[in-house]
Amino acid sequence: xxxxxxxxxxxxxxxxxxxxxxxxxxxxxxxxxxxxxxxxxxxxxxxxxxxxxxxxxxxxxxxxxxxxxxxxxxxxxxxxxxxxxxxxxxxxxxxxxxxxxxxxxxxxxxxxxxxxxxxxxxxxxxxxxxxxxxxxxxxxxxxxxxxxxxxxxxxxxxxxxxxxxxxxxxxxxxxxxxxxxxxxxxxxxxxxxxxxxxxxxxxxxxxxxxxxxxxxxxxxxxxxxxxxxxxxxxxxxxxxxxxxxxxxxxxxxxxxxxxxxxxxxxxxxxxxxxxxxxxxxxxxxxxxxxxxxxxxxxxxxxxxxxxxxxxxxxxxxxxxxxxxxxxxxxxxxxxxxxxxxxxxxxxxxxxxxxxxxxxxxxxxxxxxxxxxxxxxxxxxxxxxxxxxxxxxxxxxxxxxxxxxxxxxxxxxxxxxxxxxxxxxxxxxxxxxxxxxxxxxxxxxxxxxxxxxxxxxxxxxxxxxxxxxxxxxxxxxxxxxxxxxxxxxxxxxxxx
Amino acid sequence: xxxxxxxxxxxxxxxxxxxxxxxxxxxxxxxxxxxxxxxxxxxxxxxxxxxxxxxxxxxxxxxx
Numbered sequence: 337x338x339x340x341x342x343x344x345x346x347x348x349x350x351x352x353x354x355x356x357x358x359x360x361x362x363x364x365x366x367x368x369x370x371x372x373x374x375x376x377x378x379x380x381x382x383x384x385x386x387x388x389x390x391x392x393x394x395x396x397x398x399x400x401x402x403x404x405x406x407x408x409x410x411x412x413x414x415x416x417x418x419x420x421x422x423x424x425x426x427x428x429x430x431x432x433x434x435x436x437x438x439x440x441x442x443x444x445x446x447x448x449x450x451x452x453x454x455x456x457x458x459x460x461x462x463x464x465x466x467x468x469x470x471x472x473x474x475x476x477x478x479x480x481x482x483x484x485x486x487x488x489x490x491x492x493x494x495x496x497x498x499x500x501x502x503x504x505x506x507x508x509x510x511x512x513x514x515x516x517x518x519x520x521x522x523x524x525x526x527x528x529x530x531x532x533x534x535x536x537x538x539x540x541x542x543x544x545x546x547x548x549x550x551x552x553x554x555x556x557x558x559x560x561x562x563x564x565x566x567x568x569x570x571x572x573x574x575x576x577x578x579x580x581x582x583x584x585x586x587x588x589x590x591x592x593x594x595x596x597x598x599x600x601x602x603x604x605x606x607x608x609x610x611x612x613x614x615x616x617x618x619x620x621x622x623x624x625x626x627x628x629x630x631x632x633x634x635x636x637x638x639x640x641x642x643x644x645x646x647x648x649x650x651x652x653x654x655x656x657x658x659x660x661x662x663x664x665x666x667x668x669x670x671x672x673x674x675x676x677x678x679x680x681x682x683x684x685x686x687x688x689x690x691x692x693x694x695x696x697x698x699x700x701x702x703x704x705x706x707x708x709x710x711x712x713x714x715x716x717x718x719x720x721x722x723x724x725x726x727x728x729x730x731x732x733x734x735x736x737x738x739x740x741x742x743x744x745x746x747x748x749x750x751x752x753x754x755x756x757x758x759x760x761x762x763x764x765x766x767x768x769x770x771x772x773x774x775x776x777x778x779x780x781x782x783x784x785x786x787x788x789x790x791x792x793x794x795x796x797x798x799x800x801x802x803x804x805x806x807x808x809x810x811x812x813x814x815x816x817x818x819x820x821x822x823x824x825x826x827x828x829x830x831x
Numbered sequence: 832x833x834x835x836x837x838x839x840x841x842x843x844x845x846x847x848x849x850x851x852x853x854x855x856x857x858x859x860x861x862x863x864x865x866x867x868x869x870x871x872x873x874x875x876x877x878x879x880x881x882x883x884x885x886x887x888x889x890x891x892x893x894x895x
Contacts (some may be wrong), residue, residue: 385892722885
């Protein structure tokens with residue numbers, strides 16, 4: 337049975353220290369976070385972290401557990417987000433959201449937080465040095481860093497069922513999720529332009545890894561919620577998107593597909609023969625006409641298979657409704673945008689300039705290629721590709737296009753600014769964020785599913801938050817208004 | 832009643848073409864070209880110098 341599609345996005349940003357001989361990315365990343373978080377930092381609580389647990393039910397064999405670097409900077413913000421150093425990158429995890437539009441806003445707020453962090457780091461560094469971040473997924477030299485989505489999923493659905501439907505889903509959704517890239521990596525030999533930053537890096541169909549031999553379906557089993565009821569599907573195949581329409585589609589469509597899988601609504605097997613090479617076939621073809629072979633026979637283009645998923649989704653919306661997929665209003669907007677996008681991809685992808693990142697960037701590159709007669713191997717095109725993703729407002733080419741009115745926005749900038757400090761009202765992030773803004777000094781540590789409060793007398797109190805949809809504004813706003821201290825809050829919650 | 836509305840949209844392609852037609856009157860080719868030239872000039876002014884070195888020096892450690 338489908339459960340509400342609570343969702344979030346974690347983005348690892350590319351990072352560079354300019355003007356320094358010895359550029360240490362860990363130090364540069366720490367400087368961003370320390371510069372941004374002026375109040376006393378509330379630490380992350382690692383008690384419930386278990387990234388090595390596998391959703392297929394077996395213990396990891398032979399492979400080392402993913403590393404948790406507890407000594408690195410790691411903090412929680414008043415908007416309910418987690419902002420930290422992961423490996424050698426600054427990473428921003430949005431708070432839990434309840435629909436795709438809310439998540440677009442939370443994800444964009446992350447970009448603004450990184451931009452402000454860069455200003456703060458510049459003040460700390462002084463001189464000509466500055467830390468610069470990029471919201472992309474590859475350095476063009478074979479090193480990739482992720483943008484992961486998370487969705488709440490019913491624990492009762494067999495993981496193998498998820499895998500069967502998600503493989504063709506992830507292979508084909510690249511036609512709108514791709515952020516575009518000049519050239520190929522990992523020996524794929526692409527010389528022109530491809531849809532996805534990430535496709536070249538996937539080498540397995542299913543697995544636990546995220547940093548090597550990356551799998552299309554990741555099996556990390558770390559629900560950050562009641563493990564008897566829920567999974568958290570950890571999606572690692574996506575690109576980091578700047579276009580709001582792309583993020584909206586990526587999250588909104590995937591939420592509906594997951595609900596259909598949970599409700600056993602997908603009555604056909606769309607399995608693709610050899611999904612790993614198929615990821616690349618789809619990514620490497622900006623005409624969106626390349627075909628892949630289906631297990632059930634026949635060949636299909638990514639767009640044709642997407643039409644199949646969309647028709648099912650429209651039927652699902654009629655039969656079941658979209659209440660669990662972010663609500664009827666957002667769900668219907670997703671369906672309409674999805675349909676318009678597929679029609680446009682079929683007719684002429686160029687018409688999606690300003691909506692999808694891969695098309696928007698390609699059109700910019702094509703304008704330069706024409707004006708300056710550049711071949712695809714010209715370093716200027718690689719620079720344009722990189723600088724499209726620069727997060728500094730004055731240098732970001734994406735932001736230039738927004739200001740020129742060439743990019744469609746879905747959320748109000750005022751709402752984005754609010755989302756930098758205020759949590760979404762519709763999930764437990766509201767409880768976490770409000771505790772932090774009200775009683776930062778009393779919050780000893782927090783994580784996704786609990787919060788530790790110092791109530792002024794021993795012991796420290798842990799407040800479990802195992803239900804992602806409890807602790808919303810509707811549930812606890814009046815409680816916060818009535819309680820004058822953390823001790824009172826704990827007493828009221830216990831009663 | 833959302834259900835009824837949904838049932839009406841049986842022909843996806845026509846719907847989208849309609850959407851295209853309600854756009855603002857198309858700008859003339861020359862006007863568009865001029866706009867694009869201006870935008871590229873503006874982008875030229877913020878592009879990092881020495882593309883080749885800049886791109887070469889952008890090296891990341893893997894993540895995730």
